[in-house]
Amino acid sequence: MTPEQLQRAWVLQAQADAERGVLECRMCRMRGLLEETTTLWRNGLLVFALCDRCAGSHDVVFSPTPAGVEVRARRRRPTELVTQEALHVRSHP
Numbered sequence: 001m002t003p004e005q006l007q008r009a010w011v012l013q014a015q016a017d018a019e020r021g022v023l024e025c026r027m028c029r030m031r032g033l034l035e036e037t038t039t040l041w042r043n044g045l046l047v048f049a050l051c052d053r054c055a056g057s058h059d060v061v062f063s064p065t066p067a068g069v070e071v072r073a074r075r076r077r078p079t080e081l082v083t084q085e086a087l088h089v090r091s092h093p
């Protein structure tokens with residue numbers, strides 16, 4: 001299957017799933033609840049879904065293109081996560 005055919009098949013399945021309140025994450029293919037999923041709609045059609053777990057560990061960029069919407073996901077680097085953890089360190093009075 002071409003990427004376009006795969007996308008069409010996913011969109012059809014996602015549309016049916018969304019009506020039942022669940023969605024398949026486009027990245028990890030796991031099904032999750034609609035309210036724990038970030039969704040992207042275009043022209044009334046669901047074109048992309050990302051579960052909170054994937055969204056939390058990736059930087060995701062949506063860019064509209066003439067052919068549709070391009071989605072780029074980049075895994076966050078562990079060094080950045082260490083920096084985030086350091087922000088939660090309790091400061092001494």
Ligand SMILES: [Zn+2]
Pocket residue numbers: 025026027028029030050051052053054055
């Ligand atoms: Zn996922």
